[in-house]
Amino acid sequence: MNEHAPGWYDHEGERRYWDGQRWTHSTSVPQIPAPGTPPHGQVPPPPPYGQPGAYGGQAPPFAGMPIARKEPALSLLASFFVPGVGQMINGDTGPGLAFLSAYLGGLVAVICLGWILIGFFGIPVAIGAWIWSMIDAYQGAVRFNQRAGYPG
Secondary structure: OOOOOOEEEEEOOEEEEEOOOOEEEEEEOOOOOOOOOOOOOOOOOOOOOOOOOOEOOEOOOOOOOOOOOOOHHHHHHHHHHOOOHHHHHHOOHHHHHHHHHHHHHHHHHHHHHOHHHHHHHHHHHHHHHHHHHHHHHHHHHHHHHHHOOOOO
């Protein structure tokens, strides 16, 4: 009985195909893994939190560069004047556009649909989006700073 199943094996300094009975003339060049590459079939461990991960076998374009701290007071102030801009400053474009749309939608409802809907829809939506936007902008900047490793 043969000790090896058919397949590619290292034989005399090269990879040759064993057909189960004998070595064939088919050869291949042994694959040398790149430095730092885990053995075949193993998944590399994830990088520590806050550290850049592998990007196509290379470091990301801005690896090692410091991440700018976001100022919570500036985000709050921006959302005070234009709801949603504070979120956009923090990098949360989607929520920023949602707050801006809700605020403008409430104002349009008041202006276009008249004073009938003031107490029911327009003004509560506009004021609610304005206040919630300021709170979320401030908290979003604090969360961003915590993820980036800045204290409090």
